[in-house]
Amino acid sequence: MQCGLCCDGTFYGSVAIGDDESERLGRVGLRVLRAPEDRGDGALTMAQPCSALRGVLCTVYADRPSACARFECTLRKNVRAGESTLDEGVANVARMRALLATIRGGLDCPDTTSIWEKILELEEPAGADAAAAARDYAAVIAAVGELLNVGRAVFEPRFAGGGTR
Numbered sequence: 001m002q003c004g005l006c007c008d009g010t011f012y013g014s015v016a017i018g019d020d021e022s023e024r025l026g027r028v029g030l031r032v033l034r035a036p037e038d039r040g041d042g043a044l045t046m047a048q049p050c051s052a053l054r055g056v057l058c059t060v061y062a063d064r065p066s067a068c069a070r071f072e073c074t075l076r077k078n079v080r081a082g083e084s085t086l087d088e089g090v091a092n093v094a095r096m097r098a099l100l101a102t103i104r105g106g107l108d109c110p111d112t113t114s115i116w117e118k119i120l121e122l123e124e125p126a127g128a129d130a131a132a133a134a135r136d137y138a139a140v141i142a143a144v145g146e147l148l149n150v151g152r153a154v155f156e157p158r159f160a161g162g163g164t165r
């Protein structure tokens, strides 16, 4: 109950939704979209950050999509299998959340926006305030690098920013 990284757009850009789930999810307020045929296969998806996420908690947990219910990250699997401890897991979650705070703060990125959208718009600072801006830029770049490294090593080996869960 301290993570939320698989719902807030950090690990995934969207969640795959089954054709038979759309109506049920609409009733609990989730917005299900059909990917345009020209940009995908026309499958149903739900964009991340998820509109049902409050802080790090799912507000529709009992009614969440089946892809959410089935999903289990590598960190959780390893803790359940006794390959790492709960304390190690909690520490890794805390590190990731601290990195996210640095990235969101540095990019002025609200919780409702994916960090990857903002990162794609990032430009190397230039001009009169370049020195101070360069320090912020470097801090964000370093945090993104560590986020990717820890994310892949501990949470999701395929983690590349975006993608569908």
Ligand code: SF4
Pocket: 006, 007, 015, 050, 051, 052, 053, 057, 058, 059, 060, 061, 064, 065, 068
């Ligand atoms: S429905 Fe719940 S579990 Fe699924 S992405 Fe949204 S907040 Fe996460």
